[in-house]
Amino acid sequence: MALSTSRSPLIQGCAAAIHAGPCLDGGARAAERADPWIDQLALSLAVEAGTLAEFRGLMRQQGFGPEMSRFFLDLAYAYRQLAIAHSLGVPRLRILALDLFEACQRLDQRRRQLSEPSPAH
Numbered sequence: 001m002a003l004s005t006s007r008s009p010l011i012q013g014c015a016a017a018i019h020a021g022p023c024l025d026g027g028a029r030a031a032e033r034a035d036p037w038i039d040q041l042a043l044s045l046a047v048e049a050g051t052l053a054e055f056r057g058l059m060r061q062q063g064f065g066p067e068m069s070r071f072f073l074d075l076a077y078a079y080r081q082l083a084i085a086h087s088l089g090v091p092r093l094r095i096l097a098l099d100l101f102e103a104c105q106r107l108d109q110r111r112r113q114l115s116e117p118s119p120a121h
Contacts, residue, residue: 037068044072045103055085055096062088078104 035056042049052068059066064084071078082104085097 035068037072041068041072045100045107047100047103051096051099055093055100058090058093058096059085062090062093075104075108 035053038049038052038056042052045052056066056068059081062085064081066081067077071081079101082097082101085093086101088094
């Protein structure tokens with residue numbers, strides 16, 4: 001006898017909501033789930049994942065498609081994308097770009113400190 005593994009739409013929706021996070025709106029939740037790098041980048045930059053999802057969404061509305069994996073791995077790429085975002089003249093995008101620029105600078109500083117040789121004892 002086989003057990004049914006299908007779930008009701010209500011249960012599926014509740015499960016998705018639990019995993020998406022309670023403080024994100026529907027669009028940000030979908031964007032976050034679509035890009036697994038957002039969580040990793042958010043932790044590294046010490047910013048909210050929703051902020052990164054909003055930034056990426058606004059950039060896409062302007063015809064750009066920043067790759068969050070490259071943001072995480074290549075700060076020069078991140079700085080270029082942030083400069084583009086700042087220059088587009090969208091007030092909310094400009095604010096996000098400045099906030100993310102500062103977060104990228106903090107990450108860059110932490111990476112530099114970790115790569116410096118420790119003093120010999």
